Amino acid sequence: MDLFSAASEESREKSAPLSYRMRPRSLDEFVGQRHAVGPGSLLRRFLESGTAGSMILYGPPGCGKTTLARLFARSSDAHFEVLNAVTSGVADIRRTIQEAGERLGLYGKRTIVFIDEIHRFNRSQQDALLPAVEDGTIVLIGATTENPFFAVTAPLLSRARVIRLEPLQPADIEELVDRALADPERGLGRLGLQLAPEAREHLVRVARGDARVALNTLE
Numbered sequence: 001m002d003l004f005s006a007a008s009e010e011s012r013e014k015s016a017p018l019s020y021r022m023r024p025r026s027l028d029e030f031v032g033q034r035h036a037v038g039p040g041s042l043l044r045r046f047l048e049s050g051t052a053g054s055m056i057l058y059g060p061p062g063c064g065k066t067t068l069a070r071l072f073a074r075s076s077d078a079h080f081e082v083l084n085a086v087t088s089g090v091a092d093i094r095r096t097i098q099e100a101g102e103r104l105g106l107y108g109k110r111t112i113v114f115i116d117e118i119h120r121f122n123r124s125q126q127d128a129l130l131p132a133v134e135d136g137t138i139v140l141i142g143a144t145t146e147n148p149f150f151a152v153t154a155p156l157l158s159r160a161r162v163i164r165l166e167p168l169q170p171a172d173i174e175e176l177v178d179r180a181l182a183d184p185e186r187g188l189g190r191l192g193l194q195l196a197p198e199a200r201e202h203l204v205r206v207a208r209g210d211a212r213v214a215l216n217t218l219e
Contacts, residue, residue, distance in 0.1 A: 018219035019212040021186040022179065023067050030071070031211075032172040033064055033165055043068070043163065050076040054133050054140040056118065056148045056157070059165030062210030065143035069114040072141065078110040079103055081138075085120040090128045097132040104137060111138050118142030119151030126153045133159045167209025174204060176211050177218055188219070 014021075024030045027047050030037060037043045046052045052072045057065040073080035081096055100111035113129075115121065132138045133156070140160060144151060148162055168176075180187040181195060195203070195218075207214035 017216055018180055018187065019215040022176070022183065022215060024071065025074075027071060027075075030064065030067065031175050032168040036163055036165060037068070042161070047071060047075045052076055052078075052112065052139050052141070054138075054160040056142045056144060056152060056160050056162045057165060058144055058146075058148050058162055060145055060167050060209065062207075062212040062214075063165045063167055064211070065165060066114070066116065069112065069141040069143065072139075073112045073114075076110060076112070078112045078139065081111055081113045083113060083115045085115055085117040088115075088125075090125055093125060093128040097129075097137055100132065100138045113138045113140055115140070115142045117144060119144045119146040119148070123153055126156050130155055130159070168207075168211055169209070170204045173207050173209070173211065173214045174200065177203060177214055180215055180218060 027037065027044065035041070037047070052075075057068060059065060070080060072078070079100070081100070083092060083096060096111075096113060100113070103109050103111055118126075129138075129140060133140050140156075142148075142152070142160070148157060177195065177200065181193055182189050184190045203214055203217055206217060
């Protein structure tokens with residue numbers, strides 16, 4: 001990355017929505033989902049060891065699916081590739097797999113392919129992923145708000161673990177809001193804002209367990 005690219009990236013970070021800026025940079029900053037990432041859990045072991053197998057993260061919006069995928073990429077020093085389930089076709093999938101194979105062969109660097117709303121992929125798109133998931137060319141992390149046992153093909157499910165995530169609890173939302181209000185670097189800490197108790201109550205109620213809604217509303 002050259003100086004211009006670095007400056008451009010920093011500018012984008014500053015102008016990004018609060019929910020993007022406040023994304024956890026480590027598992028220690030991750031809030032909620034103790035059943036999935038708590039001490040001794042499979043996901044925590046994956047993250048702490050820097051290894052990850054293919055998985056489908058199933059849960060409501062704003063519960064941390066994308067954040068977890070990015071944390072996996074960071075902990076394993078893997079290349080992080082995002083495919084859009086609405087706009088990506090089979091040709092895009094094959095190109096991504098080819099590049100992942102070259103990256104692995106030339107540099108020994110793994111590729112995590114994150115597909116949000118993977119339930120929107122049709123069968124041929126899902127089938128195109130199978131060989132690369134099978135032989136380890138890519139680590140697939142799919143995210144879905146739909147039950148994957150109905151929305152994802154059986155062959156792909158058999159090659160990935162399904163992890164169920166829950167809506168964030170009110171205490172989780174409050175913690176995220178407080179953190180955003182206090183953080184002077186990525187959040188709103190420089191403004192010295194105070195949140196009245198009734199406003200906090202309203203914010204938690206409106207969010208309904210969705211961290212993204214809570215932080216964009218605050219903002």
